[in-house]
Structure formats: C-alpha cells, structure tokens
Amino acid sequence: MGDFFFGLTEWLRTTFLLDWAFWIETTGFNKVLVTNFWGVPIAQVLHIIGIGAAFAATLMLTLRISNMAGMSRSVPEVSARYMPWIWWGLLWIIASGMLMLWAEPVRNMINGVFWVKMILLLVTVFITLAFQKSVRSAATVGGAGWNAGGGTKMTAWLIVILWCLIMAHGRWIAYAPV
Amino acid sequence: MASYYPEPTNIWESIEYSSLGTSIAESLWAFPTLETIHVIALVTVFGTILVMDLRLLGLAGNKWTVLQMSKDTLPWTWAGFVLAAITGTLLFTSKASTYMVNPYFLWKMGLLALAGLNMAYFHFVTYKTVTEWDSSPVMPGGAKFAATASLVLWLGVVFCGRAIGFTLGIYY
Secondary structure (H helix, E strand, O other), rough: HHHHHHHHHHHHHOOOHHHHHHHHHHHHHHHHHHHHHHHHHHHHHHHHHHHHHHHHHHHHHHHOOOHHHHHHHHOOHHHHHHHHHHHHHHHHHHHHHHHHHHHOOOHOOOOHHHHHHHHHHHHHHHHHHHHHHHHHHHHHHHHOOOOOOHHHHHHHHHHHHHHHHHHHHHHHHHOOOO | OOOOOOOOOOHHHHHOOOOOHHHHHHHHHHHHHHHHHHHHHEEEEEEEEHHHHHHHHHOOOOOOOOHHHHHHHHHHHHHHHHHHHHHHHHHHHHHHHHHOHHHHHHHHHHHHHEEEEEEEEHOOOOHHHHHHHHOOOOOHHHHHHHHHHHHHHHHHHHHHHHHHHHHHHOOO
C-alpha cells in the first residue's frame, strides 16, 4: 500500500497541482497562517471538533436505525435532531480543512493519502444523501413504529465505517511520503 | 538482544526504554496507527458529550428527557474514553520523558482530571434531583454550569492534545 501511495504522490507532482500549491504559498493568507505559530494547530482543533459533532450525529442516527439507542423517539424525530448537525458539521469540517490546506498546500495536495481521503469523503457524501432520502421517505410512510430493514441498517453502519476511514486517512496525511 | 538505550535515570525513562515503549517508538506504523484509533475514540467522546451537554443547556434534543439522552450517549462516551485512554497510554510509553516535560501534556492531564471532577460532581450532586427537571426544556443552573464547564474543559483537552504534537522537542 505504501508503494501505491508513493506512486500516486509521484504522479501528483507532475500535475498542475504542484504549480497551484506553489501559488497558494505566495498568497497573503498563507503567510498569515504559517507565520502564526498557533495558526495550523487551531485550524486542526476546529477540524476535530467539527468531526466530533458530525460523527457523533451520524453515530446516534445509526444507533437509532439499528434499534440500539434513541428508542424513546421515532426515526423522523431522531433524524430531525441529528441531520442538521451532520450537514452543518460537514460544512464546518470543510471550512477548517480549507484553512489547513491553505497553510500547507504542498503537504496536502501533493499527497496521495489526501486525495484518497477526498474521494472517500465524496463517496460518503453521496451515499449519505441517498441513504437519508430513502430512510426519510420509508420512515414517513411506515409511521412511528417503522423498523429499518437489514440493508438499511448495513448502509448506516457502512457510513460510520467510511467516516472512520476518512479520519484514518486524515491522520496518515502527516506520515505519507511527500 | 543488546539494548541501544541508556540506563534509565527516572520512572519516565524506565517506561520509555521498556520493550513496549521502544517497540512503539521504533515501529514505522505503530505510532500513527495508535494515533488514528486515538483520534476516532476522542471524536466519539467529544461528539457524544456535545450531544449530552447541548441537551443539558436546553439548546438541542429537548424532545428527549435528560435520562433518556444520558442512556443513549453515555455508553458510547465511556467506550470512546476507554479506547482513547488505552491508545493514549501506549502513545505515552513511546515518549514518556518527552511528554512529562511538555507543559501542554501536563495541562491536558490537569484538564482531564477537572473534566472528571466536574462529571463526578454533576453525577453525585446535581443529578440527584434529575427526576424533578428530567423532561423540562429549562434546566437548573447546576446542570447548565456542568454542561458549560464540560464543553470548555474538553475543548481545552483537544487543544492541548494538538498543541503537544507541535511542541515536542521544544522543552527537552
């Protein structure tokens, strides 16, 4: 797997992304972030708390769909509580991620692990959108006593696993051979 | 096997130069893997605490009673905490003496202790009357204070945790 990421990074070095990353390093905002010692750590803290909010919301919704928690409320009620936190949390994560990207463009954009993370994120967003749409309509039709089928429960847990994979890639960006 | 490490002069060096500590430090994958599990565990801890604290502040999830919300979140908070503590201890063993001179590490431990005390006080004192305000959207002052203190302390823990990574090697 190391070879795969190494090869991917070598290829990224030959693309327009390298010039793009160098351009970001010439911007004033990049200077602000890198000349302040706490710039990157604070962006990372913001990133982590956003992940905490969105991941816990995803987990609580998954637990309700799996009948493992939140049974005092219906699936639509649980969705109404947690879905805004998933999507606003994701926006927060992207915004704080942009700060980190702007501070260290080469470390991120010329890095195979970063792009695999981005692909996983996109896949997760699409699966989540489709999943939430189908659960919402099924739960509305099914009423308060609606019980998710096996496939729905598995998809819910797949999304949780995808989040964990995204976090794992996020951590390994720092250890990738750039 | 010959040891390349000096004789330990204190308990932290003994931990760092132990076979467990040196195995983690020398491995290419052990430290990042433990860190990854630590991150997944800590976002679970922070995120589920956030859900509970928002309920205690009356800001989100007010359809849930406090007891129900606690029952839903607390097992995951504890599971995440145990996992974070185990992986955190293993990370610590690999650089014990470096961490012990790092002020952010010491602050992090202090803030964790305060978060524990805050939780204990809430559980054993404020929570005693929970049946009186369980389903109310307006929480008593003690519950609001505990939730605010909890969020501030855990934010501090996350900040110090990240700060450690940026200040290793500055203090030793």
